[in-house]
Amino acid sequence: xxxxxxxxxxxxxxxxxxxxxxxxxxxxxxxxxEAQALLRAPQCPSGQTTLILGGEQLALQIHESVGxxxxxxxILGWEAAYAGTSWLDLAELGTLRYGSELMNIVxxxxxxxxxxxxxxxxxxxxxxxxxxxxxxxWTGVLAGRESxxxxxxxxxxxxxxxxxxxxxxxxxxxxxxxxGPHTLDEIIAATDDGVFMxxxxxxxxxxxxxxxxxxxxxxxxxxxxxLGRMVKNPTYTGIGPTFWxxxxxxxxxxxxxxxxxxxxxxxxxxxxTGHPAAPARFQxxxxxxxx
Amino acid sequence: MxxxxxxxxxxxxxxxxxxxxxxxxxxxVDVTVEHEHVALTRFANSYIHxxxxxxxxxxxLRIHVDGRTALNSSxxxxxxxxxxxxxxxxxxxxxxxxxxxxxxxxxxAGLPVPADEPDLATGGAGPEVRAEQVKAYVDAVGEFxxxxxxxxxxxxxxxxxxxxxxxxxxxxxxxxxxxxxTETSDGASRQASxxxxxxxxxxxxxxxxxxxxxxxxxxxxxxxxxxxxxxPTAVSDVLWALADFGFNGKSLxxxxxxxxxxxxxxxxxxxxxxxxxxxxxxxxLFDTEGTPREVLELVRDGVTRAAAHDRRSAREAxxxxxxxxxxxxxxxxxxAQPINIRLEPTVNLAPTEVEGPAADSSxxxxxxxxxxxxxxxxxxxxxxxxxxxxxxxxxTRNGVWLIENGEITRPVKNLRFTQSYPExxxxxxxxxxxxxxxxxxxxxxxxxxxxxxxxLAGWNFTGGASG
Numbered sequence: 001x002x003x004x005x006x007x008x009x010x011x012x013x014x015x016x017x018x019x020x021x022x023x024x025x026x027x028x029x030x031x032x033x034e035a036q037a038l039l040r041a042p043q044c045p046s047g048q049t050t051l052i053l054g055g056e057q058l059a060l061q062i063h064e065s066v067g068x069x070x071x072x073x074x075i076l077g078w079e080a081a082y083a084g085t086s087w088l089d090l091a092e093l094g095t096l097r098y099g100s101e102l103m104n105i106v107x108x109x110x111x112x113x114x115x116x117x118x119x120x121x122x123x124x125x126x127x128x129x130x131x132x133x134x135x136x137x138w139t140g141v142l143a144g145r146e147s148x149x150x151x152x153x154x155x156x157x158x159x160x161x162x163x164x165x166x167x168x169x170x171x172x173x174x175x176x177x178x179x180g181p182h183t184l185d186e187i188i189a190a191t192d193d194g195v196f197m198x199x200x201x202x203x204x205x206x207x208x209x210x211x212x213x214x215x216x217x218x219x220x221x222x223x224x225x226x227l228g229r230m231v232k233n234p235t236y237t238g239i240g241p242t243f244w245x246x247x248x249x250x251x252x253x254x255x256x257x258x259x260x261x262x263x264x265x266x267x268x269x270x271x272x273t274g275h276p277a278a279p280a281r282f283q284x285x286x287x288x289x290x291x
Numbered sequence: 292m293x294x295x296x297x298x299x300x301x302x303x304x305x306x307x308x309x310x311x312x313x314x315x316x317x318x319x320v321d322v323t324v325e326h327e328h329v330a331l332t333r334f335a336n337s338y339i340h341x342x343x344x345x346x347x348x349x350x351x352l353r354i355h356v357d358g359r360t361a362l363n364s365s366x367x368x369x370x371x372x373x374x375x376x377x378x379x380x381x382x383x384x385x386x387x388x389x390x391x392x393x394x395x396x397x398x399x400a401g402l403p404v405p406a407d408e409p410d411l412a413t414g415g416a417g418p419e420v421r422a423e424q425v426k427a428y429v430d431a432v433g434e435f436x437x438x439x440x441x442x443x444x445x446x447x448x449x450x451x452x453x454x455x456x457x458x459x460x461x462x463x464x465x466x467x468x469x470x471x472x473t474e475t476s477d478g479a480s481r482q483a484s485x486x487x488x489x490x491x492x493x494x495x496x497x498x499x500x501x502x503x504x505x506x507x508x509x510x511x512x513x514x515x516x517x518x519x520x521x522x523p524t525a526v527s528d529v530l531w532a533l534a535d536f537g538f539n540g541k542s543l544x545x546x547x548x549x550x551x552x553x554x555x556x557x558x559x560x561x562x563x564x565x566x567x568x569x570x571x572x573x574x575x576l577f578d579t580e581g582t583p584r585e586v587l588e589l590v591r592d593g594v595t596r597a598a599a600h601d602r603r604s605a606r607e608a609x610x611x612x613x614x615x616x617x618x619x620x621x622x623x624x625x626x627a628q629p630i631n632i633r634l635e636p637t638v639n640l641a642p643t644e645v646e647g648p649a650a651d652s653s654x655x656x657x658x659x660x661x662x663x664x665x666x667x668x669x670x671x672x673x674x675x676x677x678x679x680x681x682x683x684x685x686x687t688r689n690g691v692w693l694i695e696n697g698e699i700t701r702p703v704k705n706l707r708f709t710q711s712y713p714e715x716x717x718x719x720x721x722x723x724x725x726x727x728x729x730x731x732x733x734x735x736x737x738x739x740x741x742x743x744x745x746x747l748a749g750w751n752f753t754g755g756a757s758g
Binding site for chain 2: 076077078079080081082084165167202203204206207215237238239242263266268286289290291
């Protein structure tokens with residue numbers, strides 16, 4: 001399977017220009033060729049290696065292993081039985097090392113055109129911007145007025161409901177990376193041996209948002225600073241903070257990917273979230289997990 | 292017949308006539324009117340933190356004319372709203388692309404007869420009833436932290452089409468689903484039924500607490516293939532995945548299903564039934580195309596017999612395939628799938644409570660047969676990696692224990708697995724099936740399962756707590 005711009009598409013709080021900018025027709029032949037090539041491609045090799053992720057895949061990595069983990073209702077146990085809890089402990093807010101120095105994650109409901117942008121949340125709090133992770137240190141949560149009061153925090157702004165018939169709950173807005181100093185080409189050129197993966201295909205993460213496994217549509221071996229042969233069924237797995245602490249290169253090619261299908265709450269609610277992300281490199285990641 | 296059914300049937304007939312008039316006499320038209328009552332009481336940190344109820348009427352109109360099909364729905368059900376629904380559906384069908392897969396409407400046909408009338412008290416249970424059972428659950432969890440929900444649903448559906456099919460029905464369901472938590476462990480229990488009197492919050496809370504108690508301070512073990520006893524709660528996940536990805540007529544036609552009709556794909560001890568007449572009522576006894584939903588034998592003695600079809604996929608499958616009554620709002624895109632799946636237990640004996648973490652005596656009986664393996668309470672966040680082999684990845688949750696020489700010896704930290712579900716149930720791989728199949732309702736949609744415990748020769752754990 002190959003898709004463009006991604007399996008879920010691309011979404012934003014924008015107009016038709018979002019569609020025209022994608023230039024869908026120009027990508028169709030390439031995607032078709034890649035889908036055919038995947039039929040003949042070897043399986044993704046298995047083992048520990050250097051992993052380079054494309055921006056679309058990293059967007060979902062942020063969503064699952066950072067965005068949900070910093071939801072204050074989960075941290076407080078309000079979603080324990082259904083969505084799960086979080087590995088994060090409020091006592092460590094401001095001191096816990098979440099990732100490497102390159103990891104700067106911002107909660108930003110004002111990001112122009114991103115899917116998680118709005119003027120006011122569903123408690124009437126004006127949209128704002130706040131650090132979630134700064135230089136790798138966990139510094140902020142997604143909160144609402146009620147959960148913030150319980151936790152002794154002085155900010156909310158991240159409470160939304162799907163529609164009039166649902167209770168407002170803590171939700172991601174735009175949770176994404178600030179740009180790094182590199183480009184994807186530079187990251188590949190600096191990698192002697194590894195795998196590049198992109199375009200999310202499957203995702204699974206534990207109820208504390210620690211142990212994850214993702215599958216991508218396509219992968220390529222990276223040898224001596226160049227993309228090598230295509231590999232199919234690429235997967236990788238890891239533990240959130242270990243993974244994020246291994247990020248040693250980050251691109252500046254940020255795209256605000258939109259996730260239109262985030263499920264949470266009972267009765268179920270579908271949320272729209274945004275995730276600015278760029279290609280990045282991670283060390284000693286286990287890839288090629290197969291059943 | 293409840294008063295609600297009459298009102299919905301009249302609405303269906305009225306919209307049908309209006310649409311036929313507007314679209315012309317040659318049009319195929321069908322109408323579904325559904326009233327859904329859902330009431331939910333959630334608890335966390337051992338207290339109720341959310342109590343909600345909603346009543347929604349949805350009218351769905353489908354028109355096929357001149358080779359084109361359009362479908363619209365509305366929750367605005369006054370005269371003006373229904374007239375607007377007809378008007379925009381007629382306008383839409385004229386703009387729609389050709390629909391070469393149209394399989395026509397269902398003709399007049401009667402429905403299966405359930406053993407009992409729906410228990411309207413269950414469907415309409417109020418917050419006091421739910422709170423009473425939640426309190427019993429929380430009290431039974433005791434010193435640990437309780438979280439979960441009690442949900443009751445009632446769905447009244449009326450269907451009518453221009454071929455003369457007109458059916459209606461009411462289904463009800465109630466479910467309790469919860470966990471008990473300690474600093475280092477979780478335990479789960481859940482149950483669903485068409486009668487709320489079957490649900491025992493105190494017993495379920497006690498079971499969750501026993502699991503949480505027994506799974507404290509778990510050890511980490513190396514990943515690898517282990518013999519397993521999957522408890523009914525975990526087996527329900529396996530059954531839903533088999534139904535969703537495998538016994539799905541559209542997936543079968545498109546070659547993405549593992550199903551091979553007539554093949555000995557499962558161990559001879561495996562018989563799978565989709566049974567709308569027993570277990571929790573996931574939906575009415577007819578589908579969104581008005582086709583009656585009968586008992587469907589998917590697997591008998593390990594041989595794959597059937598997949599679920601709507602009219603569209605049955606037509607495409609050819610070879611005499613007919614709709615099995617599994618059309619849904621999504622089946623044209625996602626395929627028809629079983630919604631009341633049951634793995635037949637070896638016998639059907641009510642189990643007894645047991646000491647320790649095993650869910651009941653039927654699970655314990657399988658545990659005693661294992662020399663070295665794992666007892667798994669629950670699966671979590673399972674996702675498909677390869678639909679053709681139905682390779683799923685996910686995690687254990689709510690209690691895992693090492694079994695040594697027939698005894699549960701110590702709790703184990705959660706593990707990630709990557710496993711082909713049908714291959715785990717292949718001939719020779721099923722070492723035992725429990726003697727009782729408790730009933731579950733999906734948290735995520737209108738699906739039920741009746742799932743006995745399974746003892747399997749191997750399960751491929753691909754990661755531990757450390758990755």
